[in-house]
Every structure is written in C-alpha cells, then in structure tokens.
Amino acid sequence: MEALSRSVLGQIVNIQILQEIQDHFSEATGLAAVIVDVEGNPITEPSNFTKFCTYIRSYPQGLSGCISCDDRAGRASRKNIDKQKPVVYLCHSGLTDLAAPIIVQDQYIGAFLAGQVILEKEDYDAKAEMFRCVSGLGMETEVLSEFFDVIEVVPEKRLKAAADLIYSMTNYIVEIGVSNISQKQLVKEVKAKAHLEATLRVTELKALQAQVNPHFLFNALNTIARLALLEGASRTQEVVYALSDLLRDNLQDIDVLRTLEEEVKSAKDYLLIQKVRFGDRIQSFIDIDPQILKIMIPALTLQPIIENAIIHGLEKKVDGGQIFVSGRIEGEQIIIIVTDTGVGVPMERIRSIFRAEKRTITHGQTTGLGIINVHKRIQHHFGPEYGLEIESKVGEGTSNYIRLPDCRA
Template identity: 65%
Template sequence: MGNYNRFTLDEIVNTQILQEIQDKFSETTGIAAVIVDVDGKPVTKPSKFTDFCTYVRSSPEGLARCMACDDRGGRKAIEQQRPFIYRCHGGLTDFAAPIIVQNQYLGAFLAGQVVSDQAFDTKQEMLKLLKPVSREENVLAILFDKVAVVPEKQLKAAADLLYVMASYIVEMGITNVVQKQLMAEMQAKADLEKLLRDTEFKALQSQINPHFLFNTLNTIARLSLLEGAERTQEVVHALSDLLRTNLRDIAEMRTLAEEIKSMEDYLTIQKVRFGDRIQAVIDIHPDLMKTSIPTLSVQPLVENAIIHGLEPKKDGGHIFIKGYREPDRNVIVIADSGVGMPAETMDSIFRSEARSRKSHTTGLGIINVHKRIQHYFGEEYGLHIESKVGEGTTIYINLPSCY
C-alpha cells in the first residue's frame, strides 16, 4: 500500500460517508466538527457550528484569528501524531484529531467549540480575549451562554474515539483503492498479453511456407536481372528483405539501424507504386542507430502515414523521419504532410476499441506499437500524436535514453 499517499482524502473515502460520520458524531456528543484535508481545506460541511463562533467569524479580524487558531491546533496534532486539545483565541475548547495511516498525514477532524472548564469565569475571560475582534459584547455574552459545557475528560474521550475511528475508516478506504489499482494493473497486463498473442498469431499466419516464398522471390529477382529489369529486381529484393525481417519473432528487440533498414525496404516498394507523389526524408542522429527498439515499431507508422495521410491527396506529399536525443529520452519522429485527422480520431486510436481495427500489411496498428513500447520500457514511454486536418500528422516515439 505504498502508493496511496498520492490520493486526496475525498478520493479514498466517499465524502458523503465522511459527512454522515461527522454529523452523527456531532449529534451524539453535541460537539461541532468539520473534516479538512492535508492542506487544511474543508472536505465536509461543518456540523453543529455554534452561533457564537459564527458571530465571531463574521468579522474579518475574528475569521482570521479563528483560522490561525485552527491552523496551530492542526499543526500541533500532526507534530504529536495524536489528538491535541487546546483553548481557542476566544476561550472555547477545541481539538484536532489527525487522520494518519501508516505514518502518512491525510487530513484532520477539527472539533470542539465547547466550554470545558468552569473553574474560573470563562465568560469574562472570553470578553477580554475577544476585545480586538470588534463584536458587540452583549451579543457575545448571550451567544456564549448557549455554548455547550463538556468536561475536558469527556472531550478527550471523544477526541480519542474520533481519531481511532477516522484512521480506521481511511485505512479501509486505502485498502479498497489499492485493491482496485491492482485489479486494473492485472487487467492491463492481461490485455497486453492478449494483444501480443494476437500479434504473434497474425505474424505466424503470414509465415506459410516462408522458405518457399523466399526461394520464389529470389528466382524472380534472378530472372529480372537476366531480362534486364533492374527496377523489378530492386523491388523484389526489397520485398524479400522486408518479409524476412518482419517474419522474425515479433517479441524480439532490434537496433534502430535494423528498423530503419526495414522501413527503407518498404519505401522502395511504395516508390514504385506512387512514383514522385511520395517523397521521404530521413534524418536520424548517428548516435541513435544502436538504440534498441521493439521489432516493427517504425515501418508500420510510416505505412500508416502513406495509406491514411498521403494516399488520399491527389498530389501526395512528404514523409519526414527524424531522430534526436533529449536530456531524458530518445525521440523518433514520423511526420507527414497529409490530410491530417480530427481530435476525436486521435482520441479513439488509444481507446481499447482501436485494438480491434484491422491495419494494413503487417497487422500492426498504432496502438500495437504504443503498447509494445510501454511493455518493454514503462508507461512514461510510447507514442504521442499531433495532427491538424489539412496539414498533416506527426507521431513521436519516446524511448528511454539508456537503451
């Protein structure tokens, strides 16, 4: 349960449940109460707030003094890690019960607004203390008489009970949150494993007698050479290399240099189909060429740029493949000057239903590449897409710099 401290109190426990607990506490004990978060901001609505305190807080000076007093009490409770009973600036008795789970402070119960000691003239003391607050003394006196009298021993027992109860409830809430996290992580892992199994199966489907296929392609290439069809020979060789590379184990890693070679073979084939309509520019820093990357991470994105970005344009366009280093990561960029896509299309790509979409040639879509990169390197890496309709699309592949 080491990750719960990034949550806020109202994320761990339903606010309505906290409100009900607080209301029941105040109704039973006659003690005013409110729950605040780690920053001192109220999470619940105050229960049984006294008319006396409301009147004091109605002046700017009174409100400022009350808030400062609550802040001091809360800080003291955090410091002691147990309920702290104190006398407020107006002479009433309050207490702060910190909500602490496994040494992490998540908020506090602030309660009190009672008279707990009548061994001296508390009303006269109150009037003396509140002279700087600019409130009518006769009104203060009348409202003060309505404040509940609770022996300090009883108040301490209430504070201890509230402290134990609140911490237990939050502990249970944290347990539920962490369990949900674990379930979500397990489901994400299962989804990824299924995705990888489907990918491997599709790759296997394309491996129907690959030796026969390669031998046939090599025969065609030799015939092309004998017949003087040099462009045909070039395309057949590119296709043979592309298939040989892509039919390897999809779970393997390879260098960026190998990945770029596979992409160049693909571009060689597409140039025959599209001619000058498609222009590709490759500019990758030499230091990145030894970077490890999952097999089939770049070529499917280039394929996607051609089919969905440039092919619909009558005049075609450009593809730019760039690679550079940033302080904390390596970045590969595939940018096209194609038709672009609206924001809702970009959003849908990373939703789960995008996984079921059929892609071209390789059977690998954008979501597949994104998930495999995250599988190897962590969720802080993967793909980021920017696109404008009519202007083009840019995909950033974020990789760790240490690979």
C-alpha cells in the same frame, strides 16, 4: 497510488459521507465539529456551532483569531501523529476544543476539529477567562455573557472520550476509503495485465503463423525468377526479384539504421510491384539529392509512408494519381518529402492519430507499420525535434515531411 501527502481528503472519502459522520457525532455528543484538510481548510459545513462562536466569528478580529486557532490546532494534531492521539486545547476565546488528526499510512491528511465547550475544572472561573481573552475586540459584553451562559460544561473524561471516538471513527472510515481506492486500482491493473497477456498471446500466434524459413522463401523466389527467364518472361523475373529483395529487407531487424540509398532501393522495389498491380493508375517519381544518399536512417522509414499513400490516398481514386518522393538539405536538417495526389485526409484526423501515439490497425499493409511507428522510431534515434509531419487537404492529397539531422560525414 500517488503519495498520500499529495492526496485530497475529499478524494479518499466522499465529502457527503464525512458530513453525515460529523453531523451524527455533533447530535450525539452536543459538540460543535468541522473537518479540515491538510492545509487547515474546512471541507465540511460546520455542525452545531454555538451562538457564542458564531457571534465571535461575526467580527473580523474574532474570525481571524478563530482561523488562526484552527490552524494551530491542525498543526498541533499533526505533530502528535507519533502518539496517534487527539489534542485538547484552549481556543483564543476561552473555550475548550479538540483536534483529532486523520492519518493514513503514517501520513497526516487532515483533522477533525470539535468542541466549543467549557471544560469542568475546580476553582476555575471560565467566564472571567473568556472576558479576558476577548477584551479589546469591541464586542458587546451583555451578548457575550448571554451566549456564554448556555455553553455546555463538559467533564474532562467525557471530552477525552469524545476525542478518542472521533479519532478512531474518522480514521477507520478514511482507511476504508483508501482500501477501496487501492482495490479499484488493483482491479484496473489486473485488467490491464490480462489485456497485455492476451495481446502477447495473439502476437505469439501471429509470429508462429508467420514462421516461414527465409532461406526457403528466397530460394523459391529465385527459382521462380530463373524459370521466368527460361520462359522469356523478363517482366515477371523483374517483379519476382523485386519481391525477393523487398521481403529480405522487411525481415531484417527494424531497430537498425541503414543508408537512405538502401531505403530508396526498397521503396523502388515496392513501387515496381504496385506498378504491376495498378498499371498506369499510379505513377511514381523519385528525386533525391545524391549528397544525402549515404546518411543513416531507421530501416523501413520510406516504404510504410509510400504504402500508406497508395492504400489510403491513391487506391480510393478511380483514376489513381501520382506519388512524389524527394530529398534535400535544408539548413542543418535533411528533409525527405513523400507527396501523393490522393483523396486527402482531414487535418483533425491526422492530429488525433498523433495524439493517440499508437498505430491504428489497418488492412492491406504489408509491413504493418503505421505512420506513428515511423515517427517514434525517428525520434528514438535522433531526438524529439525530428520525426514526421503531415499536411493534407481533402480532395487534393497529402504531404509527409520526414525531418532528419544532417549527419553526413
């Protein structure tokens, strides 16, 4: 949960609930009331405001004085947090008000302001004090006197009891609100943890299912290749060796860097296997500038993109298509482009994939690596200015631009 000093009181407790508490308080005590946030701004509608105060606020200077007074009250109650007690004070018009700080986890988040009464005191002329306070504001004396005469005179003990009541009541309600928020966040975190654990269990199961001894696998493939040679099946031998090399590359640590030349070799092995499967439906062309073959790039960068082009671009076309892989130096960057003449993808779909920044599970991919995985691993190694960009037009095909730093020695 974010720091409460940044929280809005209305986000912790429903404003309507606060309004109802405030209205009931005013009805029960006869005191005017309003609740303000940490900046002193009202978040509820005023309750039971006196005609006297409404009249004072009808004048610009009077309203300005009331706002300043409310602000001072809020700051005064904020300074009183250590004592955790409300503040009783005399307003700029001579009436008595009180401010109860709203505190959560020792942090001030607002105040409950109430009052607009006359405090009962011996040998104290409240009306004379009022006229002294508002002198110079240009208000009608008779109106002021009429409205002031009906203001309730309240004993100090009753006023302090009301102050303690709103302090305890408001802070209790707010604490419940904070507790509810914490409980909701806890439930959300528990659900997220359960989902993560379930995902890990599925991943562990898949890992166990995939635990085939690599040496046994390569030895078996080499045996098949030698058998194909003895039987004169040279094409079968070529494909088996390509598959063996491809599997060996895919079983390596994905976090390592390797040369572009090695990546191109893996891509050629993959394309050879797909050529056997699709025949003349898919044609591939590779043209990489020899000067960049020794640069280091993340393992399994090219193959997933080529694989994606075949599965989602060319395989869906009855007459197939072509894949072009090129690489060149462009300024201080190296650009590798994988282009297909497939069915294409709407650009909004591509943008949504990058916004999601997570792999969409697809069927048929041998590596299981999505384009976002490739993009993120490039940025992880080289920085946010590099990575993968995709342009596509439905019905015409897709171009993948891999941007890398020129790190030639």
